[in-house]
Amino acid sequence: xxxxEQNSGPLSVPEGAIASLNCTYSDRGSQSFFWYRQYxxxxxxxxxxxxxxxxxxxxxxxxxxxxxxxxxxxxxxxSQPSDSATYLCAVSGTxxxxxxxxxxxxxxx
Amino acid sequence: xxxVTQTPRHLVMGMTNKKSLKCEQHLGHNAMYWYKQSAKKxxxxxxxxxxxxxxxNNSVPSRFSPECPNSSHLFLHLHTLQPEDSAxxxxxxxxxxxxxxYTFGSGTRLTVV
Numbered sequence: 271x272x273x274x275e276q277n278s279g280p281l282s283v284p285e286g287a288i289a290s291l292n293c294t295y296s297d298r299g300s301q302s303f304f305w306y307r308q309y310x311x312x313x314x315x316x317x318x319x320x321x322x323x324x325x326x327x328x329x330x331x332x333x334x335x336x337x338x339x340x341x342x343x344x345x346x347x348x349s350q351p352s353d354s355a356t357y358l359c360a361v362s363g364t365x366x367x368x369x370x371x372x373x374x375x376x377x378x379x
Numbered sequence: 380x381x382x383v384t385q386t387p388r389h390l391v392m393g394m395t396n397k398k399s400l401k402c403e404q405h406l407g408h409n410a411m412y413w414y415k416q417s418a419k420k421x422x423x424x425x426x427x428x429x430x431x432x433x434x435x436n437n438s439v440p441s442r443f444s445p446e447c448p449n450s451s452h453l454f455l456h457l458h459t460l461q462p463e464d465s466a467x468x469x470x471x472x473x474x475x476x477x478x479x480x481y482t483f484g485s486g487t488r489l490t491v492v
Contacts, residue, residue, distance in 0.1 A: 306483075313469055313484060316482070368421070371420065
């Protein structure tokens with residue numbers, strides 16, 4: 271059974287801090303990795319994709335991938351209350367994603 | 380209209396009813412998906428279509444019947460559902476079938492009574 275594991279949280283960070291969200295996966299053949307943000311009552315929104323080992327930065331977001339250790343993480347710098355949401359990790363080998371259950375992030379003003 | 384549009388936003392149906400969920404994408408994408416999202420569970424893939432051909436039926440009960448008349452439209456026909464089918468049903472599309480990010484619709488919140 272291929273799995274994607276995330277800590278459900280909530281992860282609480284003060285405004286302006288760095289939020290670190292982690293995800294581990296079981297399928298070593300996974301090739302594509304995604305982070306989605308889902309506000310309460312809304313649908314998921316793609317915020318980052320990463321395909322190779324290392325870091326990928328986009329604005330305040332940095333995705334980190336380590337295939338040898340089978341984890342992917344998302345860093346949010348200068349966290350804002352508007353970042354409060356559930357963050358879903360998704361892992362894909364071909365076209366089928368396996369989603370984690372998500373980590374709920376709360377940014378405290 | 381832009382993005383992926385789903386209708387209705389909310390649906391309450393009895394176990395003997397028949398209803399349909401509609402999804403339309405205005406992105407020129409070639410792959411479309413149905414997902415089910417239940418509380419405290421990961422998103423569950425239900426069906427995958429590529430260029431109107433179904434490529435995945437992820438062991439979904441026959442009371443859920445998908446239809447993809449063209450690459451922009453996707454339907455999910457529902458009949459004789461069970462209360463445990465109550466969930467958020469999400470439609471998504473991607474550029475092609477492959478390692479591409481999804482654009483999700485706003486979802487249909489389904490309650491089976």
